[in-house]
Amino acid sequence: MNELLLAAAGLILFTVAIGLARVLRGSEVERLMAVQLLGTGGIAALLLIANATSVPGVEDVALGLALLAAFATIAFVNLLDADQGDAEA
Amino acid sequence: MSLLPYLDIGLALLVVVVAVWTIAARDLFTSVVGYVAYGLLLAFVWIRLYAPDVALTEAAVGGGVTGVLLITAGKRLGARKNVAPEAQPGLAFRLLTGVLAALVAGALGAVILMLPDPPPSLAPEAAAAADGAGAGLGNPITAVLMSYRSFDTMLEKMVLILAVVGVWSVGTDKAWGGAPAPFRRPKPYAPMVFLAQMLAPVGVLIGIHIFWTGANAPGGAFQGGALLAAMWMVTMMARLAEPPRIDTQRLRLALVAGPAVFLIIGLAGKVVAGSFFAYPPALAKPIILFIEAFMLLSIAAALPMLVAGPPSERADQ
């Protein structure tokens, strides 16, 4: 059973790696998706690996990661907005 | 034959490739995006080392908050591209640096490969000492942080406060006492405000939860405080809240609350239990949680202030 979890984690991690390679080569804005990619795929792989190796309390770490991924994206978009010279308030 | 070693190697390669990307990226924005991704990936490595506490801290402080600090600074610097090309060092210099870096990395790697096996460890003694100091906490890491190294933990919180003082004092004289520049000049738009409104309460709940479970499971004041700090910054980015003026009483009280409470209780320990930072064993857990709660407050206040930077003269709006 554990091997199956690890296999699934490996597959997901592999798709995340491919996705990262694709996204990071894209345009400036597209690169932001890298964080999102790790926020979903990364968390899935993390949960699987942790379950298979029985690390305690990983749900909390995953919760934290999910929050941080959103936080980082907001900060980056914020910067891009400022950069585009939005209608200054 | 297990799959795990292959997974580990894949993960290690991924971390190194993303790290190379952040160093090689052409502009600051790209490299900071890479750095945040790298922070999240590094959290995986720490999970594999059975260190979820460190994983969470690395992702939160090392990746997330540091990334936002750098990106905010980049925006304020107004230079998202590299400095003038003539500042680029020549090929010979680059080669030399590469060789030096490779040598350092190689030496470190060799040391790691040559570590004795089975390794010497003080872990049992340390854990016993942590227990002996009367900390009735289930999480050995929090127990160590709180009792075995009380001085260190407190001094490190002081480092945070000193850094806040340092950042504030870098501002101009005219701006002293004012508020740091807002995280965002333009008016926010609906989806961002929505996300901040939804995320912040959930995030605060999760932050407090992680602080609370920290006594028995991975988590603690650092991790919880970093998440709370991130949520405060989210509300400031959506302009649901503004950075406070640095001369507000409440802000300053929040900043010093953690170390102050720690110090007072430490001194009380001298009187009640006979030595500095000694707690009566029966009360150890409630006392430690009490101290940690104030630490949480101080960390949650200090991190956003560090990111927000010195007070700004143009703190209008």
Add this chain to the structure above:
Amino acid sequence: MITLLDLFSIAAISAGAFFFFAGTVGLLRFPDALTRMHALAKADNVGLGLVALGLIPRAESALSALKLIVIWALVLLSAASTTQLIGRALRRGRK
């Protein structure tokens, strides 16, 4: 010994892994940034949901099972909104 619950976990996690795979295929094959983002945001979130679902029977306690659901809900919320933010930035960048 494989129980019925294990079978359920295996099925859900395999399906989840498949959706991640599909999402990445979309990411590689779709022609422009907005559609690529669409593939990423939709397929990966279904994938995470299925993985979380598959891990629920293996959770240590009811609380950690609940947390798995909360993680998924949180990622859904943040993915839906941040995709909107990135999409807007993309569209403005093109002008």
Add this chain to the structure above:
Amino acid sequence: MTPSVLAGLVGATLVGLGLYGLILHPHPLRKLLAFNLMGSGVFLVFGIVARRGAAAGFRFDPVPQAMVITGIVVAFAASALAVALILRLSEESSRVTLDPEAWTKPDSGDAK
């Protein structure tokens, strides 16, 4: 190869990479980022010491882990201070560089 040795080697590589970036990048914020990268490599190498407690019947060694957490927070505090200094420096000199040569020349290109 055990996970801890592998992680240690990753840490060593990160230290090398960070050092390279720290020396070569002309942009001060990029230098700072490289420095942070190097720092996390150091923590990882140090963390291998944490895993070494495994042989003594522990899955981890709490003391070094606690120190790594402290280190991460202190590194962040130092970075924040460095950012504030860089911003003030660029404000005063209207240039984004740490190169002292660039300031002695009165108008050698506007880096800002």
